[in-house]
Amino acid sequence: MNLHLFLQMVIDGISTGAIVALVAVGLSLVFRISRFVNVAHVDLATIGAYVTLLFASTLAFPFPLAVAIGVVAVAALGFLTYRLVYRRLRHERAITLIIASVGVAFFLRYFVTFIWGSNQLAFELPLMRAYRFAGFRISPYDLMIIVATLAVFIALHMTLRYTAFGRALRAVSDNPSLARVAGVASERVISWMWLIGAALAGLGGILLGIKAVLTPYLGWQLLLPTFAAVIFGGVGSVTGTLAGALIIGIVGELAAIYWLPTYRTAAIFGVIVLVLLIRPQGLFGTKAVAK
Amino acid sequence: MISYLVAIAIIGLIYVLLGLALNLQWGQTGLINFGHVASFAIGAYTSGLLSLAGWPIPLCMAAAMVLAGAAAWPLGRLTVTLKEDYLAIIAIGFSEVVRSVLENEMWLTRGPSGVPGIPSLFSSLPAAERGVAIMVALLIAVAIVFLLLERLTRAPFGRALRAIRDNEMAAAALAKNIVSFKTRSLVLGAAIAGLAGAFYAHYLTFISPEQFTPEVTFNVWIAVIIGGSGSNLGTILGTFLLILFLEGTRFLNDLGLSLDGSQLGALRFMLIGAALVLCMLFRPAGLLPPSSRRG
Numbered sequence: 001m002n003l004h005l006f007l008q009m010v011i012d013g014i015s016t017g018a019i020v021a022l023v024a025v026g027l028s029l030v031f032r033i034s035r036f037v038n039v040a041h042v043d044l045a046t047i048g049a050y051v052t053l054l055f056a057s058t059l060a061f062p063f064p065l066a067v068a069i070g071v072v073a074v075a076a077l078g079f080l081t082y083r084l085v086y087r088r089l090r091h092e093r094a095i096t097l098i099i100a101s102v103g104v105a106f107f108l109r110y111f112v113t114f115i116w117g118s119n120q121l122a123f124e125l126p127l128m129r130a131y132r133f134a135g136f137r138i139s140p141y142d143l144m145i146i147v148a149t150l151a152v153f154i155a156l157h158m159t160l161r162y163t164a165f166g167r168a169l170r171a172v173s174d175n176p177s178l179a180r181v182a183g184v185a186s187e188r189v190i191s192w193m194w195l196i197g198a199a200l201a202g203l204g205g206i207l208l209g210i211k212a213v214l215t216p217y218l219g220w221q222l223l224l225p226t227f228a229a230v231i232f233g234g235v236g237s238v239t240g241t242l243a244g245a246l247i248i249g250i251v252g253e254l255a256a257i258y259w260l261p262t263y264r265t266a267a268i269f270g271v272i273v274l275v276l277l278i279r280p281q282g283l284f285g286t287k288a289v290a291k
Numbered sequence: 292m293i294s295y296l297v298a299i300a301i302i303g304l305i306y307v308l309l310g311l312a313l314n315l316q317w318g319q320t321g322l323i324n325f326g327h328v329a330s331f332a333i334g335a336y337t338s339g340l341l342s343l344a345g346w347p348i349p350l351c352m353a354a355a356m357v358l359a360g361a362a363a364w365p366l367g368r369l370t371v372t373l374k375e376d377y378l379a380i381i382a383i384g385f386s387e388v389v390r391s392v393l394e395n396e397m398w399l400t401r402g403p404s405g406v407p408g409i410p411s412l413f414s415s416l417p418a419a420e421r422g423v424a425i426m427v428a429l430l431i432a433v434a435i436v437f438l439l440l441e442r443l444t445r446a447p448f449g450r451a452l453r454a455i456r457d458n459e460m461a462a463a464a465l466a467k468n469i470v471s472f473k474t475r476s477l478v479l480g481a482a483i484a485g486l487a488g489a490f491y492a493h494y495l496t497f498i499s500p501e502q503f504t505p506e507v508t509f510n511v512w513i514a515v516i517i518g519g520s521g522s523n524l525g526t527i528l529g530t531f532l533l534i535l536f537l538e539g540t541r542f543l544n545d546l547g548l549s550l551d552g553s554q555l556g557a558l559r560f561m562l563i564g565a566a567l568v569l570c571m572l573f574r575p576a577g578l579l580p581p582s583s584r585r586g
Contacts, residue, residue, distance in 0.1 A: 037376040085568055092575070095323060098379055099516065100571040102325070106509060106564030113557035224387065227380045262391050269384040276369060276377070 008136055009253045015142035017249020018149035019208045023222050024229035025241045026200035032173045032236040033193045034086060036097040040104035042226060044198050045205025046219035048074040050112055052206045053214060057124055071202045078198020112216040120213040145207045157238050224265060228272045297422040301494055303534040304429040305487050309511045310526040311436055312483035318521035320476040321456035323375055326382030327511055329389040330359040330481035332503035334488025339409040339498050348412060352489040359485025360478045367474030393500040405499025412493040425494050436483055440523055452476055513563050516570050519577030528579050
């Protein structure tokens with residue numbers, strides 16, 4: 001095995017992993033507070049990329065502004081799905097919510113197909129020369145993706161750990177009725193959580209759009225890696241999810257090089273199976289998720 | 292016109308088989324199998340490839356059932372002990388992995404270009420009569436599967452499945468082996484889906500990976516849910532409505548809409564997604580729910 005190539009793949013895997021981490025931590029937060037796997041979460045990521053495309057390319061807005069609009073739009077959309085669908089089902093079993101979320105996922109994915117078609121599209125971004133150091137190369141866009149993800153994670157970690165909102169969130173996710181008795185406005189906390197979770201998915205989708213091409217399946221491809229990262233890290237653990245996502249990104253990249261590019265999915269699936277066999281509560285997780 | 296109706300009936304009956312299989316797994320047992328299409332694909336490829344290798348078709352179809360069932364077994368052992376969400380995602384992963392194997396293992400499946408020239412059922416008959424014969428064979432298969440599942444529903448096995456679905460803790464307290472029951476339900480459902488796949492292969496005589504996308508899984512889901520999860524008759528009704536919808540929307544453009552083919556397809560799936568959500572919100576039991584909690 002060529003060590004240099006191996007390390008280059010690790011570097012490439014980290015930027016993919018960073019995107020997965022953004023989407024995964026949103027999924028994990030929503031799971032923690034609403035107690036079901038929101039399958040439509042990854043399709044929110046797709047919407048983020050396409051809204052940004054609409055504003056950046058069709059309407060010729062400056063790209064950073066288009067990204068911001070994309071993130072805000074997805075946050076609003078995620079919140080809307082919560083109010084219209086999931087909130088009404090909050091007393092049902094998780095199964096009912098999961099099936100409803102598949103319906104939402106289908107609706108969103110084919111809405112994108114309906115409007116933009118199923119051909120590959122791309123952001124019109126200037127080509128940039130890769131930075132080189134010690135014989136390794138990294139594209140400025142990958143570097144930007146990694147920096148943005150790190151910034152988001154630090155902000156998120158600080159918010160959850162040290163602010164009143166973070167305490168309220170942890171209280172509501174641990175024991176909603178107790179939190180209500182203690183005077184925590186749980187509905188407001190849940191609403192914020194959906195906004196933040198969806199915004200993270202939107203940002204992840206946009207960053208993936210920068211790295212790859214846009215298709216209606218942009219988010220769907222992220223479902224398995226995202227879920228793998230959440231399982232790896234343990235549900236609800238922000239730092240665990242980040243670590244899990246980076247590992248998944250690297251595994252995917254290595255599988256693509258040493259096996260077959262199209263077996264990325266199979267490799268990630270293998271990782272999920274292994275983790276479930278060895279430690280159902282996640283490698284880094286502290287909370288048991290198995291019922 | 293007749294041949295068009297026969298063609299629709301054949302596809303409809305194949306979907307009924309898939310629906311009955313899913314109804315056993317989901318409706319009776321509460322397993323969220325979002326990877327149903329994997330069993331369908333394994334059945335289709337097994338039967339198709341074996342018949343090309345010279346096996347007689349009935350033997351191929353039996354092999355399709357065995358292999359599709361066997362492939363579901365590890366999935367069951369792995370996930371049925373975990374939370375229900377896990378099986379949902381793992382099953383999606385399983386079906387995506389199966390599809391990528393179909394796309395990549397050229398030596399076996401000929402990859403994305405698909406497998407042409409699969410021997411048709413009743414190939415000695417002329418084309419028009421062949422369709423009718425396949426339809427009759429499928430009707431018989433559906434009838435057998437339907438009666439078998441109805442019997443199973445009333446048998447202690449079916450009662451145990453519903454007990455597990457409704458209250459797993461209580462069932463476990465009654466010394467029911469949860470993992471074994473759930474796994475058997477998953478495997479039996481997968482075998483029936485494998486049979487559906489075999490019929491599909493020997494009817495179309497051509498199969499390719501793009502026929503086995505997650506959309507198939509969710510078409511079957513909507514049929515089972517609209518009809519009434521847990522009810523075999525409801526599943527048949529739901530499938531009928533699904534086929535009516537899929538065929539009916541072909542004529543949307545006659546109403547003055549000017550959509551191209553891909554937009555029409557997209558609109559169809561948007562409506563299916565919306566129907567799934569509305570069903571969960573307003574009629575989670577479906578149109579024909581099981582008449583009573585038998586047993």
